Amino acid sequence: MDPAVWDIGYLIASILFILGLKKLGHPRTAPTGNLYGALGMLLAVVVTIAQMDFGVIDNFVLIAGGLLIGGLIGYVMAIRVQMTGMPEMVALFNGFGGAASALVAASEVFRRIEENTFPTDLELYVAWIAIGLSALVGWMTLTGSLLAMMKLKGGIELFGTWYRTPTWGPGWLNYVKGIFLVVIVALIYMSIEEPGNQDYVIGIIILSCILGILFVLPIGGADMPVVVSLLNSLSGIAAAFTGFIISNNVLIIAGSMVGAAGLILTNIMCKAMNRQLIDVLFKSFGGSDKEQVTRTKVGSDPEEVAMICDGISKCVIVPGYGMAVSQCQHQVREFADLLEANGCEVKYGIHPVAGRMPGHMNVLLAEANVPYEKLIEMDDINSEMGECDVAIVVGANDTVNPAARSNEGPLAGMPIINVDKARVVVMVKRSLSVGYAGVDNDLFYEDNTMMLFGDGKKMMTELVSSMKDL
Amino acid sequence: MELLSLIGAITIFILAIFLGFELITKVPATLHTPLMSGANAISGITVVGALIFSNTAFNNGNPGSAAWLAFFALILATINVVGGFAVTNRMLNMIAGKRRGK
Incomplete structure (x- = not known):
């Protein structure tokens, strides 16, 4: 057989890659897209091995061994x-x-x-x-x-x-x-x-x-x-x-x-x-020169927050990297369930760059079984922020910093979730320290802001038990 | 590589770049990470190069540093490919799986 025939296999692999990449860009077709990509890769590998001329039989063992070792390491890393x-x-x-x-x-x-x-x-x-x-x-x-x-x-x-x-x-x-x-x-x-x-x-x-x-x-x-x-x-x-x-x-x-x-x-x-x-x-931005925080704010405790949340009709939860670090998405969900049981409408405001990677929050909340349609993108949630009774910010900082609306500083012009439009803002955060952009957040010091200082998981757990005790 | 096949390869290279530009247009933020991860797994196609070189380098009698470099490349590329697709699949299952259940 003419060796060029093998190239048809490569051609099919290329087509699978193109279709795969295209489908990966749309929510409904993304899993199929990933499958196409994987199939294309499998085909390319099989075609390559099929047309190989193994001089010594050991070669085949070696190559199979390499594929097996790499595949195993990759798979274990991916599932763990x-x-x-x-x-x-x-x-x-x-x-x-x-x-x-x-x-x-x-x-x-x-x-x-x-x-x-x-x-x-x-x-x-x-x-x-x-x-x-x-x-x-x-x-x-x-x-x-x-x-x-x-x-x-x-x-x-x-x-x-x-x-x-x-x-x-x-x-x-x-x-x-x-x-x-x-x-x-x-x-x-x-x-x-x-x-x-x-x-x-x-x-x-x-x-x-x-x-x-x-x-x-x-x-x-x-x-x-x-x-x-x-x-x-x-x-x-x-x-x-x-x-x-x-x-x-x-x-x-x-x-x-x-x-x-x-x-x-x-x-x-x-x-x-x-x-x-x-x-x-x-242009260097963020993380380089962190401002010293000089202002102070008295922290609140979970009972206080639970009392505020009792009987409200609309709550927006804004998660950030802190939620990812403390792994508290399940507690957040539990808290939302309690609110909903009391007839409160709960939505999640997802900033496009919340966390360390776009889509980071969606993945975490999906893991905690939060229904997809409750995750609202930034622009849509901002238009509802005015009627929100309580906005709960879990481990986010820069993405809700009103300083972004001014024209100065590293955050200038970055779109934010306008949590400050809510009647009460609750921020779950370890300290008053600045976020990655290195900009102090005026929001912390507002009168209608309550700070819950502490690890996200601990705070959310306490908040949930306080809600139950009410 | 002869001149004709070189020009052919450059043609494919440039057309594929244009294709890549057109392929991705509006992507919802949810899919940014899975898309990046999936694209990354596809760029692990270099596994084909690693396979071919592992074979030729080991075929010429006594394997030297070239052979081991190719073999190491094979392992890394396979990690990239298998891990990349598996991770993307996990992420997509979490995002899309919940939606289907609504």
Whole structure:
């Protein structure tokens, strides 16, 4: 059989990827979309293995073993991860994908060097440029994603000590990044001139790793979703370059398509936060210089809040990252059930960037069996905020900060949920400290705001028992 | 790669980029994370490259660093693919599963 026939298999895989990605964008078809993507991938792998010529039988065992080990690790990680850890997991997988592309590129170079056979002319240029770019993007994606993952967690534990992930980036760092990029391009050029010299390749790898860290280092935790999305786009591009190395169309199609779609998604996320992508990447924001809090506010206790909530007719719950951290979505649900039993209307106001990843809150609340139709998006809930008796903010800060309505400060212009329009605002929060954007929140100090200081789970549990005792 | 096939590959590359731009238009916020995760799993297609190189590199007699790099790439890419689709599926089940039950 003509080996080109196998390419039909790749073509079908590509079509499945395209349909899958398209369907993933609509709520009703998303699960089918994911299935299509997985089927496409399975088909591509099967076609690849089917046309392989196994010189020694051990090879097959080795490859099957590699697939099995990777598949097992990936599957176990995917089913064991907590819903709150989802954003970090996506970042980590993304880094692995980028690294895989970069490793394939490195493998090609080292194989050529070991065998001492190099392509010539056009073929050399194409292969070496693709290898260089794949290495640049791939290694950048790996280190960038790892740093983004740590930033999402807020820090890392090493030898029993907790280290906060730093955010640091003076203006001149952008020039340093520029210089790194120029040097890497120069190294790619030199590696073409002297393809047998592995020092250039190693240089590209090291510099690309550092560049990935420099790229993410100045960006604050609040912007991490955008960064992860952009890195996701980059890992697609890396796969496309790998496609050029092995002249394989399915890699080129899937890779560049994901790269472009990832860029669009990044833009959509930026718009939800009312931010420009350029500002996110090159202007330091959030987390860097946290303001000292000097004002004080007397905290309330759960009994007080329970009494306020007794007999109200409309309540809006606004969750944030704090709910994810303390895992209190079940208590929140229980509280909502109690209110509803008393004839109160309960809705959830979901800010597009609440939590550390868009859709974070929807996933958590869905886990606690909150009906989908009670989760109201920001614009719709804002129009109802005026008739709301009590707004309960669970572990959110920046997304309800009225400072965003002014034209100054890092939050300027970000759309917020107008909880301050509610008759009473209850904020469940550990302290008066600033949020990720590093901006003090005037809302805390308003007369109609009640602060419940403490861990979300503990506070919500106490609130629920106080409600029952009434 | 010959000139003709190179131009063919570049054509596909550019058309696929345009396709990607058109594919994603309005996405509700709920689906941002699953979409990102699903797209990420698709970019694990590099597993095909890792497979091919694992085979060729181990085929040439005594495997050197090239072979092990490709093998490591194979493991990482498979983690990306399997983990990516599984995680996306879990998220979508939670979001869509509840809706179906209403």
